[in-house]
Amino acid sequence: MSKLANFHKVKNRCTKILAIGRNYVAHIKELNNAVPSQPVIFMKPPSSIISSGQSIVMPYQCRNLHHEVELAVVISKHAPMNTVTEKNWQEYIGGYCVALDMTARDIQDDLKNKALPWTLAKAFDTGCPLGPLVDAANVDVNKCRLKLTVTNAATKQSEVRQDGTCDLMIFKIPQLISFVNKYFSLNECDIILTGTLYSYIFCFRR
Amino acid sequence: MSKLANFHKVKNRCTKILAIGRNYVAHIKELNNAVPSQPVIFMKPPSSIISSGQSIVMPYQCRNLHHEVELAVVISKHAPMNTVTEKNWQEYIGGYCVALDMTARDIQDDLKNKALPWTLAKAFDTGCPLGPLVDAANVDVNKCRLKLTVTNAATKQSEVRQDGTCDLMIFKIPQLISFVNKYFSLNECDIILTGTLYSYIFCFRR
Ligand SMILES: [Mg+2]
Ligand SMILES: [Mg+2]
Ligand SMILES: [Mg+2]
Known part of the structure; x- marks a missing residue:
């Protein structure tokens, strides 16, 4: 199947994106958060998915949008509750891709101050760009390196914004x-975003 | 179409459930929350949907599960971002049903104390029981009354737990x-939960 066909299959069949927050120590320190005792989970809907080449839309009321580059796990088959274990987990992995967990940081800060859910800061349309799907057999997560470079369309100048290795996850993929x-x-094509390395700099402001 | 066929269509096609928190003054006072200046939004995935007659599962680590009876709006057709207005909204309503926004209150309280997302408290499997779909033409929301009665299977004793009218929503359905x-x-079959009246008493404890 072509990469594009793969993308459309994932976008059309995906029923939820479960995202992990605070899964790298550097990102936790940067945002002055506590190291969690169990995974922090939030969610994005399939409508947030776009492919590489599509445009990210600045969300309503957002003036400070961050990119968080993350390793995404694509689920291969239906798993009823309490069937995936730290031993059989590989049966359920269809592949991996690079994802951006786009985050309206100003909206998120406001929601966190009010102890409200993060949905508006995380789940908006275009908030989950996905790269091409890579077969699980070709990926050794502990050797993955994620690097995000932003190029200014006007000046053509490039800047590395995020660069790090996936072996530094606090909670590993089986967990x-x-x-x-x-x-x-x-379900098949559900996605797990595994958290970002660190972000240190703003993506878009207005 | 039979009611069951309708249910299966909604469960299979739904891509997200957008739920509104704190949309009735009585429920806000009961939980000591502030009246919001704009709608509070959280999310449940399609995997949380069950039909009447199916069993609600007590979520992992939860000891205090609340029912919140709510009016659910089922979307009739695809609406790109920024197309639904307070004038044309009725075109997008396929029908209504009664829903339970099952809430792991102890988990939610813990997440709120840490300013973390509500996902684990709200989005778990079986967390969104739906009643039969009623055609929009047969529903006047301002005359809807929601009443929740719990019957103890052993003693056969019934108790009214929630009872109120939908005209008391802070933010109305067009908004x-x-x-x-x-x-x-x-998308067609996406769902909006419009908030609960008040809850005042526990549903299940263990
Ligand atoms: Mg949330
Ligand atoms: Mg992230
Ligand atoms: Mg509710």
């Missing part, structure tokens, strides 16, 4: 997938 | 649907 499966059945 | 559409495109 993450078995933990979320205690609350959620998983 | 809610046009607001969420500023962030989210909507």
Whole structure:
């Protein structure tokens, strides 16, 4: 199947994106957060997915939009609640891709101050750009390196904004997938975002 | 179409459930919350949907599960972002049903104390029981009354737990649907939960 066909299949069949917050120590320190005792989970809907080449829309009321580059896990088959374990988890992995967990940081800060859900800051349309799907057999997560470079369209100048390795995740993929499966059945093409390295600089402001 | 066929269509086609928090003054006072200046939005995935007759599962780590009876709006057709207004909103309403926004209150309280997302408290499997779909033409929302009665299976004793009218919503359906559409495109069978009256008493404890 072509990469584009793969993308359309994922976008059309996906029923939820479960995202992990605070899964790298550097990103936790940067935002002055506490190291969590279990995974922090939030959600994006399939309508947030776009492919590379599509435009990210600045969300309503947002003036400070951050990119968070993350490794995304694509689920291969239906898993009823409490079926995925730290031993059998690989049966449920269809592939990996690079994702951006786009975050309206100003909206998120406001919601956090009010102890409100993060949905408006995270789940908006175009908030989950996905790169091409890579077969699980070709990926060794502990050797993955994620690097995000932003190029200014006008000046053509490029800047590396995020660069790091996935072996530094606090909760590893077997733990993450078995933990979320205690609350959620998983479906083919559901996605797990595994958290960002650090972000340190703004993506877009207005 | 039979009611069951309708239910299966909604469950299978739904891509997201957008839920409104704190939309009735009585429920806000009961939980000591502030009256919001704009709708509070959180999300449940399609995997949380069950039909009447199916069992609600006590979520992992939850000891205090609340029912919140709510009017659910089922979307009739695709709406790109920023297309639904307070004038044309009725075109996008396929029908209404009664829903339960099942809430792991202890988990939610813990997440709120840490300013974390509500996902684990709200989005778990079986967390969104739906009643039969009623055609929009047969519903006058301002005359809807929601009543929740719990019957103890052992003693056969019944108790009214929630009872009130939908005309007391703070943000009405035209405002809610046009607001969420500023962030989210909507799809046929997507669902909006419009908030609960009050809850005052526990549903299940263990
Ligand atoms: Mg949330
Ligand atoms: Mg992230
Ligand atoms: Mg509710």
